[in-house]
Amino acid sequence: MNNLSQRCILAVGNTGNGKSFTATVFGAQNVIIGHSSKSQTDTITIHKIKNGGFYIDTPGFDDSDEDKGDDDTVRSIFRKMFKEKIQKLTTILWFVTPDVRAKGSYKRQAKFIESLAEYCNGNVWENTIIVTKGDTIQTGPRDAAREIAKEIRRTQIDVLLKTADFKILLFESLKPESVYVKGNFTSEMLNEFGVFKGSEPDRILAKYESLMKYHLNYPIHLSLKIVKCSKCSEENDRRLASSMCHSGTESFHPETECVHVGNVIDIHPSSHFKKHSSHYVDARTQQVFDHSPQAWTVRVFSVGIVNPTCPEFVHGYWNCCGNGDVNSSGCKEVYRCCEKDLHSSGCQRIYDVCRHKIGEPTCLTICRSCKKRSDTNGCKERCNNCKDDNSRNKAGCIKTSHKFSVN
Incomplete structure (x- = not known):
């Protein structure tokens, strides 16, 4: 869909942090690429923007601090982009709030941003702008991103050296007693403190333009890599894979019978x-x-x-x-x-082994297939949740992680 002459901006963050408002700053038109359903806060919406290009407005990530991730949201974003043939991202806008309790949420969102360049040689953080809702920048999001990047890349190098920051507080959202309202500052002075008027979107856009100056020249390529899960039939890029898989395996004997031992x-x-x-x-x-x-x-x-x-x-x-x-x-x-x-x-x-007479009650239960005792390790394997011995060739039965082979 997009080429090097077009911007493709991906907005990431929790609901209410300014993703949809920023779409209007970039001149999002009423033209929506693909299908968008009832609410912009729970669907992925791709807008055409001024001067060519696209703005991808995504659903809000889970705001809880539990380190469980939001796989469904991540999967939906990737599927939407690949479905609409979006192959390059020029800028990732990561919308955050200065909340010290949100470390788990920051890490999940940083992990998603890092995954955008999973099969790309580029550094996704050089194309990322951390947009803080407020007039104060906290280190929480950046620290979480460093931690995730080091964990995934297995390096001690700080890959966020060229990651930009943009603090923005809308003047219209301030209370009358705010120093910024009472101070009767000019727009230029307000902008120095990170306060912008929603009625002056061109000033906000100019700030974004300055931070995105070189992004168009070094886009992040979205590449696919098909891998096979060893627990179920899923064969896909891991970022597009279904959340359903089979849990661990267990051995079992498929069919048993009661017998005497010997001839x-x-x-x-x-x-x-x-x-x-x-x-x-x-x-x-x-x-x-x-x-x-x-x-x-x-x-x-x-x-x-x-x-x-x-x-x-x-x-x-x-x-x-x-x-x-x-x-x-x-x-x-x-x-x-x-x-x-x-x-x-x-x-x-x-x-001749158990010495029981013909007609006496049987003394042992064995497997019909392998002839071993039923209380020994089974001769076949199956999913320990759905008990299907053909589970590797079927879709998953429970929401759990896949086990993809590494080529």
Whole structure:
């Protein structure tokens, strides 16, 4: 929009410090560039001014002393300037009041002014005029600007050496008992004390003209640099970026399941021992007697004893091996749990790690994806506010700072 033959003046400061009045001093016309809504105090208005050029009237910054900044105001100013294709600023008018309590506000505004030249080799403070509303200049704004400049530029050099000061007190705002009103001073004398009449805007303009003498030759270039946030989908110049991002990340397991630990195996739960078969043969009569536990139970219920004829066994043998000694050790090894052969497959199914039986309640919760326990560090990451595991590819969910990569 603007070129080197045009002035482009950016007015910065809190509401009520004289930004809109100064627009009229520069001959702001009714022609407004772009869209301006209901109130000049809460929108960015770009006026055409006399002799070509533009005056950008901005919303007031937060007046509180909390060091939280006013990101929405800053973002709106940058977006408006880039939207209207303003590529160079010749002068920054920083409107302040001599208030010792406003250090936090001064620092936020100074940080914004410093950011105007973020990708420019120029010194934005050489194009800045600190306009103090009153007849006394305080060091607060300048000290805050030095602090911010040193912090951002990481230098001990005073970059505000060529920053101009302009104290201005409107004669019409003074009380009748003011010494400037009662003294019947000429306009020239009033101007020496920083008092100007609103009815004489040319005198105010002349003061600005003298302070802006070399600004047109060394403008501040507004450049863009696109960076990507590592926490959300924002990809923009950091000064234009949305205030919404994702908060910190947390690890999580996407889907869990309850399981037993280990593989399923077949086992015999008890030890093994040697035994004979359940049948004993009387060598004299060749009568076969059943010695199984089931037969013992039947005899106990029928005759009251386990085996009424067993004490008479002096000759005989086990049917399984022909061993005649009723008290001899068994001829084969079996498991006590099921009396199956020693080499038989297990009679019970369990998990080989946790040793739980099939059908028993599960003993562990694990992640389906990585198979690790659910109480270990997760195998995926997500936003710890909205819990979206695809948050890096989506717009932010909370008002917080971005984490832009540095190229």
